[in-house]
Amino acid sequence: TQLLKQSPQFLSIQEGENLTVYCNSSSVFSSLQWYRQEPGEGPVLLVTVVTGGEVKKLKRLTFQFGDARKDSSLHITAAQTGDTGLYLCAGVYTNAGKSTFGDGTTLTVKP
Amino acid sequence: DADVTQTPRNRITKTGKRIMLECSQTKGHDRMYWYRQDPGLGLRLIYYSFDVKDINKGEISDGYSVSRQAQAKFSLSLESAIPNQTALYFCATSGGAEETQYFGPGTRLLVL
Numbered sequence: 001t002q003l004l005k006q007s008p009q010f011l012s013i014q015e016g017e018n019l020t021v022y023c024n025s026s027s028v029f030s031s032l033q034w035y036r037q038e039p040g041e042g043p044v045l046l047v048t049v050v051t052g053g054e055v056k057k058l059k060r061l062t063f064q065f066g067d068a069r070k071d072s073s074l075h076i077t078a079a080q081t082g083d084t085g086l087y088l089c090a091g092v093y094t095n096a097g098k099s100t101f102g103d104g105t106t107l108t109v110k111p
Numbered sequence: 112d113a114d115v116t117q118t119p120r121n122r123i124t125k126t127g128k129r130i131m132l133e134c135s136q137t138k139g140h141d142r143m144y145w146y147r148q149d150p151g152l153g154l155r156l157i158y159y160s161f162d163v164k165d166i167n168k169g170e171i172s173d174g175y176s177v178s179r180q181a182q183a184k185f186s187l188s189l190e191s192a193i194p195n196q197t198a199l200y201f202c203a204t205s206g207g208a209e210e211t212q213y214f215g216p217g218t219r220l221l222v223l
Contacts, residue, residue: 004153006153009151031209031210033209033211033212035212040216040217041216041217042115042201042203042214042215042216042217043154043201043212043214044214045211045212048209048211050209088153088154090154090212092209092210094210097142097159097161097205097210098144098156098159098169099156099210099212100156101146101153101154101155102153103151103152103153104151104153
């Protein structure tokens with residue numbers, strides 16, 4: 001059973017379009033992280049959100065943490081081909097010292 | 112040089128064989144993790160360690176064992192490999208206030 005459910009699982013769009021990826025759970029997390037993974041490599045952290053309702057922006061990427069700290073979204077504005085990759089959310093249990101990962105969203109941005 | 116290294120990068124083995132995957136880190140972190148990745152299932156935690164004397168089972172530890180030889184080294188063993196252990200395996204360390212995880216490049220394992 002996946003504690004963190006991401007949607008959609010696959011997304012294929014044209015360059016310049018906007019998109020949103022969702023990460024939902026019934027669990028409350030200390031914080032939530034988003035990672036991006038390219039083929040042949042390990043995931044790399046994009047952002048950590050800590051406070052319920054928090055919004056963080058990283059250039060064209062906007063991350064939001066739900067008020068109840070159970071869910072999150074990633075919005076990409078004007079997608080570029082370089083955004084192609086697997087996006088993973090991870091709920092962090094700080095006291096337990098571990099994280100649980102979502103099932104991933106594979107994004108393909110076509111030129 | 113990479114902060115987290117894994118060897119081997121690719122491995123083909125036969126059912127019933129014992130194999131070991133190795134991980135080394137230069138980040139100075141106490142916490143280390145082993146995950147497996149399967150298509151559509153994200154990353155699932157196999158084992159994790161908070162220091163040399165503290166090792167914990169993750170959500171899918173059956174069929175696996177680990178050894179924390181030093182702060183910088185954490186190895187994963189498959190005692191008797193089976194085909195459904197075919198997967199991509201990642202080692203990671205974590206540290207800092209936000210518990211950022213730093214991943215190695217992965218080991219692609221095929222069990223025939």
